[in-house]
Amino acid sequence: MKQLKLSELTALLRECAGEQEDVDLEGDVLDIPFASLGYDSLAMLQTTGRIERDYEVVLDEATDVAGTPREYLEAVNRALSAREAV
Structure with missing residues (x-):
């Protein structure tokens, strides 16, 4: 089953x-x-x-309200x- 990983996101x-220069997306950014x-x-x-x-998927409003990469x-x-x- 295909899952989107943090590195892909x-x-x-x-x-x-x-990407902003002062943000390290390689660090722990999940939350x-x-x-x-x-x-x-x-x-x-x-x-x-x-x-x-x-990914040929329809995303619903859950992605609209997700405030963090984890969500x-x-x-x-x-x-x-x-x-x-x-």
Whole structure:
């Protein structure tokens, strides 16, 4: 079963919205709010669109309210699991 990993998410964030110089996405960022990492709602919208296209999954509002990478990954991986169960 395909699951999105933190390393894949951070790579997509960099591709879709760049990276602030003072933020280390290689560190322990699972519970740091996206806003503190330098990613606003537009960056997350772009990342979500990319994931939907690349993984052929429809993401719901759970990804819209996910405030941290951990919450976002959980929402994405639930959608991926549900898609595979069909």
